Amino acid sequence: DAGVIQSPRHEVTEMGQEVTLRCKPISGHDYLFWYRQTMMRGLELLIYFNNNVPIDDSGMPEDRFSAKMPNASFSTLKIQPSEPRDSAVYFCASSLRPGLLNTGELFFGEGSRLTVL
């Protein structure tokens, strides 16, 4: 079974450009999470979805960031316009609802490394 798939793996762009990061969660998972990792701030939860509906976006840093999940197999994180301080590794993760048969652990994609010049 394929894991969480993220694209692109690496993105280098110039300040002011739009950036779109993509994620395909594991089939059957009903939760999807976007995280950002930097040396200064560690791993930060940006937003998460349950059954394609955004539940908590309080971690989204500002209006330049937006995330969508149009269906159960696809999500995007968009930054417009991008700034150098957005440079980070962005992880997508998915999970099942915790229950008797599973712990609800997160399955992570390999991350998208974004560099904004």
Next chain:
Amino acid sequence: AQKITQTQPGMFVQEKEAVTLDCTYDTSDQSYGLFWYKQPSSGEMIFLIYQGSYDEQNATEGRYSLNFQKARKSANLVISASQLGDSAMYFCAPHYKLSFGAGTTVTVRA
């Protein structure tokens, strides 16, 4: 505010020895779960072990075990018989918060 605290930014351990990584958390919930993840230098995040707050036994998974002390709100990870491949960053993550501690970098010396 709910907090996850990993007090050890970095640790060195000799190969084949055991190492304990600290994690304390703060919650008023009675039912919750605690996860540990490993992030090697290649960057991927790998789930290691889970402890439920109502589990009577400390969780174990191969060379990984949890020293879970509910009253003290701590869930320390023990890695036994360390291997060079254990060198990585380790994160504690209470499920109720969906966020992660600052992490502890473990370096295993040959």
